[in-house]
Amino acid sequence: MYIESKLPQVGTTIFTVMSGLAAELGAINLGQGFPDFHMNQELVALVDKAMKDGFNQYAPMQGYMPLRISIAEKIKFLYNTSVSPDKQITITPGGTYAIYTALTTVLCPGDEVIVFEPAYDSYIPNIEVNGAIPVLIDLKFPEYKIDWNEVRKKITKKTRMIMLNSPHNPTGAVLSEEDIHELRSVVKGTNIFILSDEVYEHLIFDHIPHLSMLRYPDLMERSFVCFSFGKVYNCTGWKLGYCVSSAEHMKEFRKIHQFNCFSCHTPSQVALATFLQHKDSYLSLAPFMQERRDYFKSLMAETLFEPIPSHGSYFQVYRYGRISNEKDADFAIRITREYGVAAIPVSVFYKSGKDDKVVRFCFSKKKETLEQAVERLRKISV
Numbered sequence: 001m002y003i004e005s006k007l008p009q010v011g012t013t014i015f016t017v018m019s020g021l022a023a024e025l026g027a028i029n030l031g032q033g034f035p036d037f038h039m040n041q042e043l044v045a046l047v048d049k050a051m052k053d054g055f056n057q058y059a060p061m062q063g064y065m066p067l068r069i070s071i072a073e074k075i076k077f078l079y080n081t082s083v084s085p086d087k088q089i090t091i092t093p094g095g096t097y098a099i100y101t102a103l104t105t106v107l108c109p110g111d112e113v114i115v116f117e118p119a120y121d122s123y124i125p126n127i128e129v130n131g132a133i134p135v136l137i138d139l140k141f142p143e144y145k146i147d148w149n150e151v152r153k154k155i156t157k158k159t160r161m162i163m164l165n166s167p168h169n170p171t172g173a174v175l176s177e178e179d180i181h182e183l184r185s186v187v188k189g190t191n192i193f194i195l196s197d198e199v200y201e202h203l204i205f206d207h208i209p210h211l212s213m214l215r216y217p218d219l220m221e222r223s224f225v226c227f228s229f230g231k232v233y234n235c236t237g238w239k240l241g242y243c244v245s246s247a248e249h250m251k252e253f254r255k256i257h258q259f260n261c262f263s264c265h266t267p268s269q270v271a272l273a274t275f276l277q278h279k280d281s282y283l284s285l286a287p288f289m290q291e292r293r294d295y296f297k298s299l300m301a302e303t304l305f306e307p308i309p310s311h312g313s314y315f316q317v318y319r320y321g322r323i324s325n326e327k328d329a330d331f332a333i334r335i336t337r338e339y340g341v342a343a344i345p346v347s348v349f350y351k352s353g354k355d356d357k358v359v360r361f362c363f364s365k366k367k368e369t370l371e372q373a374v375e376r377l378r379k380i381s382v
C-alpha cells in the first residue's frame with residue numbers, strides 16, 4: 001500500500017514542534033499564538049444556555065442565520081458596507097478552513113498565487129494541494145512592507161490570486177492607504193482574486209484603522225475575506241470563523257464547504273449571534289492587547305533582544321543579533337532548552353528558510369506569564 005504524497009515537502013508544523021518541546025521541558029510557551037487567560041465568561045454562559053435550550057443539532061450549512069445577521073450588522077457598523085447575510089457570509093470551522101476553502105474554490109492546477117513571505121504556514125500547502133503554484137515575494141525587511149514593483153514584475157497571465165494578511169502574522173505589519181492604492185492599480189482590469197486573511201481584524205494598535213477589503217466595493221467584489229472568532233474572543237480552541245465574498249463567489253465557496261465540514265458547532269453560533277451585538281466586546285480588544293504588547297516590550301527593553309515594530313496581531317518579532325549568530329531555529333530551540341522560553345524562528349515562515357535572525361514572541365499572555373518569561377530572557381548574555 002503506497003500513498004503518493006500530495007505534500008511531499010511538508011512535515012509537522014513548527015508550532016506543534018515548539019509547543020511539544022515547551023511542554024516536554026516545562027518551558028514558558030511564547031511560541032504558539034494563543035492566550036493563556038480566560039475568555040469572556042458571559043460568552044461561555046451563552047454557549048451553556050444554548051446547549052440547555054436545545055441548540056444541539058446541525059446548524060444550516062451556511063451558518064446560523066441570526067449569527068450571519070449579527071455579522072452583517074457589524075460589517076455595516078465598522079466598514080459602512082452592506083453585505084447580504086443570506087448570500088455573502090458563510091460560517092466556517094475557523095479562519096484556516098475559510099482560507100483553504102476559498103483557495104480550493106478558485107484555484108485550478110497551474111494557476112499562480114502571489115504570496116508574501118514571511119507567510120502563515122497554511123498558505124503554501126493549501127495552494128499546492130490544489131495543484132497551483134505559489135509565487136513568493138519577500139516583504140521588505142525589516143519593516144515587512146510590500147514591494148509593489150516586485151508584485152508587478154511577478155504578475156503573469158496565470159496569476160489567479162493575491163494573498164494578503166493584515167495585521168500580519170508573524171510580524172504585526174499592517175496595510176496602509178498606499179498599499180490599498182497600489183493593490184487597486186495592480187488588480188484593476190484583471191481577473192485576479194484577493195484572499196484577505198483578516199483574522200487579526202481587531203488586534204490593531206496605535207490608533208491605526210484596519211483597512212479591510214470590506215471597505216472597498218471594487219476590491220470586495222474580487223475578494224474572499226476570512227475571519228476568526230477564536231482571535232476576537234480569546235477562544236482559539238473553538239475553531240470558528242467566517243468568510244465574506246460577493247454573492248456569486250460565495251455560491252461556489254459553499255459548494256466546496258458543504259461537502260467538507262457541511263456546518264459548524266451550533267451552540268457557539270447561537271451564543272455568538274447574541275454576543276456579537278455587544279460592540280464593546282470586540283472594540284475593547286485592541287486597547288487590551290496593545291497594553292500587553294507595550295508591557296511585554298517594556299520588560300524586554302532590559303534584555304539584549306531588539307524589537308522590530310509590531311502594529312497588530314498577537315506577535316512581536318525581535319532580532320537577537322546582539323546575542324548570537326546562530327541560525328534562528330537553532331537559537332529558538334536553544335533558548336527553550338537552556339532558558340525555558342519557547343519562541344518561533346521566523347525563517348519557518350519562508351519556503352526557502354530565509355533567515356534574518358529574528359524570532360517571534362506571542363504577547364497574548366497573562367502579565368505574570370510575560371514577567372516570568374522575560375525574567376528568564378534577561379539572563380541570556382552574549
Ligand SMILES: Cc1ncc(COP(=O)(O)O)c(C=O)c1O
Nearest residue numbers: 094095096120169199228230241
Ligand atoms: C494569519 C493567520 N490566519 C489564520 C489563522 C487561523 O485562524 P483559526 O484558528 O480561526 O483557524 C491564524 C492563527 O494563528 C493566523 O495567524
